[in-house]
Amino acid sequence: MRSMHPLSPVVISLAIGFLLGVSLTGCAPGEPPAPEYQPEILPLPEQLATYEEMKIPEDNPMTPEKVALGRQLFFDKRLSADGSRSCYSCHLCENGLTDGLPTAIGALNKKLTRASPTLWNIGYHSEFYWDGRSGSLEKQAMAAWKGGNMGADVEVATATINAVSGYRAQFQTVFGGEATPERIVQAISAFERTIISGNTPFDRWRAGDETAVSEEVKKGYEVFKKLECDNCHDGVLFTDMQYHNVGIGMDAEKPDIGRFKVTEKEEDTGAFKTPTLRDIAKSGPYFHNGSVATLEEAVDLMIGGGKPNKYLDRTNLKKRKATDDEKKNLIAFLGSLTNDCQLTEPKLPE
Numbered sequence: 001m002r003s004m005h006p007l008s009p010v011v012i013s014l015a016i017g018f019l020l021g022v023s024l025t026g027c028a029p030g031e032p033p034a035p036e037y038q039p040e041i042l043p044l045p046e047q048l049a050t051y052e053e054m055k056i057p058e059d060n061p062m063t064p065e066k067v068a069l070g071r072q073l074f075f076d077k078r079l080s081a082d083g084s085r086s087c088y089s090c091h092l093c094e095n096g097l098t099d100g101l102p103t104a105i106g107a108l109n110k111k112l113t114r115a116s117p118t119l120w121n122i123g124y125h126s127e128f129y130w131d132g133r134s135g136s137l138e139k140q141a142m143a144a145w146k147g148g149n150m151g152a153d154v155e156v157a158t159a160t161i162n163a164v165s166g167y168r169a170q171f172q173t174v175f176g177g178e179a180t181p182e183r184i185v186q187a188i189s190a191f192e193r194t195i196i197s198g199n200t201p202f203d204r205w206r207a208g209d210e211t212a213v214s215e216e217v218k219k220g221y222e223v224f225k226k227l228e229c230d231n232c233h234d235g236v237l238f239t240d241m242q243y244h245n246v247g248i249g250m251d252a253e254k255p256d257i258g259r260f261k262v263t264e265k266e267e268d269t270g271a272f273k274t275p276t277l278r279d280i281a282k283s284g285p286y287f288h289n290g291s292v293a294t295l296e297e298a299v300d301l302m303i304g305g306g307k308p309n310k311y312l313d314r315t316n317l318k319k320r321k322a323t324d325d326e327k328k329n330l331i332a333f334l335g336s337l338t339n340d341c342q343l344t345e346p347k348l349p350e
């Protein structure tokens with residue numbers, strides 16, 4: 001409804017006002033009080049029917065009101081050090097909930113070392129980041145907020161939130177008190193648990209609708225299984241949530257040690273969490289360091305068995321051969337995991 005229809009709402013309401021004999025200039029004395037902020041409260045989304053139940057922390061139960069509040073905070077740049085970044089700035093719909101950059105750039109223009117991962121079905125994970133160093137969404141959100149991503153002093157940012165009457169009212173309703181850093185990350189995390197992908201063309205096909213995808217997609221799924229991509233990109237989440245070295249970035253002068261940093265096990269050197277393949281057609285550049293620009297190249301690299309190095313997971317990833325047709329179908333299959341993205345920016349309280 002961007003363009004003005006000849007019978008625009010303004011014209012219509014003027015006409016109605018005239019017919020009713022109501023003077024539109026009649027309300028001049030004293031500004032009317034600013035209308036109170038009304039959050040858009042939506043029902044909680046359906047969980048994945050094809051996966052085990054999402055684990056919700058006991059101290060952070062989900063309510064539609066909390067999720068609505070978390071959604072606003074997820075989109076609110078006032079949480080960052082310089083007002084330049086919200087969580088959404090690096091997890092965008094049009095980029096498959098990533099930022100489209102090889103490696104992310106945080107608030108205050110801080111260059112980060114890794115690519116923004118997608119957030120689809122993130123509530124089903126139990127370890128976060130490419131190396132899994134964070135044990136809950138709440139902890140991850142706090143780290144992103146304080147760290148290079150948002151660069152914030154959380155006490156200062158919390159005071160900013162408490163100065164907004166629309167937020168104050170919602171924190172009162174949801175938490176029975178004012179905003180605190182912990183409550184802010186709890187609300188954001190509750191919202192993140194609603195970022196669910198389970199209704200792609202692929203899912204509709206698997207649920208029985210033979211017309212949901214093309215023949216190429218169906219053949220491509222067979223190729224995916226034949227090449228044993230599902231050794232790691234497993235199940236409906238398309239990730240085993242485990243860590244594997246597939247060789248990306250190992251040829252760098254100082255390679256990113258990945259999972260080793262968490263476990264200090266030598267074999268975890270250069271291992272990263274298997275990314276989901278949901279929305280993969282939109283989430284390039286690919287891999288933890290954004291080193292590969294196109295999906296075709298990324299798939300070729302994986303079919304080729306990754307990049308040889310001392311810690312390569314040769315048990316799960318073997319060098320394979322695929323015909324051009326098989327590759328084409330495999331790419332078509334990956335395209336059927338493209339998600340309809342509903343993460344729209346809500347009106348924020350001023």
Ligand code: HEC
Pocket residue numbers: 085086087088089090091104105106107112114115116117118119122125127128129130131137140141142144145148149150188
């Ligand atoms: C400047 C860009 C940027 C901003 C802003 C940002 N993120 Fe991220 N996000 C990233 C990057 C990069 C990573 C991966 C970092 C790593 O693995 O070391 C990440 C990782 C994550 C993960 C882990 C995903 C997984 O697969 O384990 C979650 C969840 C997440 N971000 C949520 C958030 C939330 C919530 C906010 C706001 C508080 C936020 N992000 C703000 C760039 C950003």
Ligand code: HEC
Pocket residue numbers: 224227228229230231232233243244245246247248272273274275276280283285286287288289295298299302303313316317318
């Ligand atoms: C050994 C487990 C394993 C197997 C088998 C495997 N992958 Fe992966 N895949 C990974 C890991 C781990 C990454 C992330 C590596 C990194 O960024 O360092 C990845 C990344 C990807 C990416 C880039 C994802 C992103 O978000 O950047 C694509 C695309 C991909 N794999 C497709 C495939 C295909 C197609 C196959 C089968 C030919 C396959 N993978 C087999 C573990 C695996």
